[in-house]
Amino acid sequence: MTNSLSNAKMQITLTPGVGVFFYRNKMRTIFWDYDKNEVKMIDQRLLPEMFEVVSYRSHGEVARAITEMVIRGAPAIGAAAAFGLALAARESKARTPGELLADLQAAGSTLKAARPTAVNLAWAVDRMLRGATSPEAATVDELRQLILTAAQRLADEDVEINQRMATHGAELIADGDTIVHHCNTGALAAVDWGTALGVIRTAWEQGKKIHVLVDETRPRLQGARLTAWELSQYGIPYEIISDNMSGYFMRAGKVQKVFFGADRVVANGDVANKIGTYMLALAAKDNGVPAYAVVPTSTIDLSLAHGGLIPIEERSQAEVLDIQLGGEPVTPKGAKARNPAFDVTPQRLITGIVTENGVVYPPFEVNLKKFAFSA
């Protein structure tokens, strides 16, 4: 797999037990290179086979990287959009702050369009653009600097927010729990630490013995690829299961909790998240297993009344069809597929929503408002 987007590559091939990759004060999923004035991110499409950091110098490249899922995860693509705007400010030939602002608004539209479902993308762009207009910068260079500072602050806050979510969420986990986890919500899905997987990691670091059943998360297998890889880095015991198996283990009484992230939580508590979350939450409900979404408040979109209003991205058929078992192709030539990337889990299936401000419980219509604005 080659990466057509990269300007520069730092390539490290991972050997088992060697070159172990640590987060927290080592390397973030996405960061600004202040020497080269470019944004760097881990190419998540290559893991776990290859650990590669790619660099981008234009907001258009960043938008494509988001669409092509070089970087994914709601918080991570929010930070990518923020740094993308910092690149746009450098790209701009504007001679006045007003002209630069117009260029930033155009770049913001491009970045927002990169993926439609996760609200963090729009949230980050809107926050950056608000910050760019008030207080007004005197010069173009001042505004460029202001934008970069704001992007860095957004990224730093993401890490801090994830840590706070993790602390709140870890209280829900008991010693000895087996947890089903969907998709990837770890350090790779955020600037660092992660949402649902961050909760699990913090509980583990508190000394709780945990076992994770990792939903492989078809079609792109972020669970089998990224979550399994992160868990192996952290030393947390896990087993990969196909997405259709979690119900079996719940019926067998082997699962105590279900944790997942979200790409958008709306006013009534409906949760848009990676495809498969709805069926997972349904199985949890049917077996009395608590199911928690873990999200920064930036993922909460109170402007939508219910989940039916959330746009759901449908991605290419190839993501479903281009699968091999034991090296052999699977699907017949000419086969067609559907590929909705997200689904909406109705709030009646959600036990609680973990945010950086605490755990929100039903009635979500009432309580989400309180938590979303108390930061």
Added chain:
Amino acid sequence: MTNSLSNAKMQITLTPGVGVFFYRNKMRTIFWDYDKNEVKMIDQRLLPEMFEVVSYRSHGEVARAITEMVIRGAPAIGAAAAFGLALAARESKARTPGELLADLQAAGSTLKAARPTAVNLAWAVDRMLRGATSPEAATVDELRQLILTAAQRLADEDVEINQRMATHGAELIADGDTIVHHCNTGALAAVDWGTALGVIRTAWEQGKKIHVLVDETRPRLQGARLTAWELSQYGIPYEIISDNMSGYFMRAGKVQKVFFGADRVVANGDVANKIGTYMLALAAKDNGVPAYAVVPTSTIDLSLAHGGLIPIEERSQAEVLDIQLGGEPVTPKGAKARNPAFDVTPQRLITGIVTENGVVYPPFEVNLKKFAFSA
């Protein structure tokens, strides 16, 4: 992929649009070769890339072929066990019918142990052994012939039974229905025609416009491999989805029916079937979509009171781990996995059970008994 089991191969490479393979009076999934006195079956592990018929001359080879899933599907492995006993009768060096019967009983135990969950295997062996003792054969050769005749009858009956199931089941399908189908339950899963997919095929041949959403059915992807291939042969429109997507389409109101087969139906109507059926049936229930199991009465096991008593086969981790996307490996080195091959769907989620004797509706505890014995 090489097939270590085969004695002889008839190999045909499928080219799109060429060498189209038709069932019904052309070739069965499994059949006896009366010229060579061996059993032949389509190697289902190689489809859709290669169409290959393998031949076996010993019951031990047939048992291994069942375990390794050269042949799979509850009715098909029942027929395989029957022909396996016909091979065992030829292998035996017995000098009296009594000695031969002892050899057949040993061979029956080997065949039954090949896969634990599908009851058809045990059903077929038991029926064959009962047939071998009454009426008593005068000579060893007479008993050999009697066993082969009984196996052929069992296979022929399977086709006829599937046709009857299909006729009953097709009445449940309306013109314009979109149907979610799990695993493979077509001609390949039986001697011919199939169970749930046979119902869909008959409805299609009745002129009903149908669209099938094909669950890919991880981990072995029988849906994406075999059902998609069969549907393309029959000209029935379909799209492949990953197993975690069916709930999305049901919530969107796009699905009118769910059909699947079963490996064992027990006295209270609980259904053991391919892993993922439980979560699919749960999503159907949550959305008011009728969910039907389609089974020959040989799949009904009234000796077990409820599904918790059904043995569930757990297969190798490699089936989950050895997956590639776009030619690239997915899971980290050293990753572990779980692989239960079946789950139990509680009867409360089942709308009806289609048998060759008609559609059984709740209360299943009462009605299954009537249908199972009215043949």
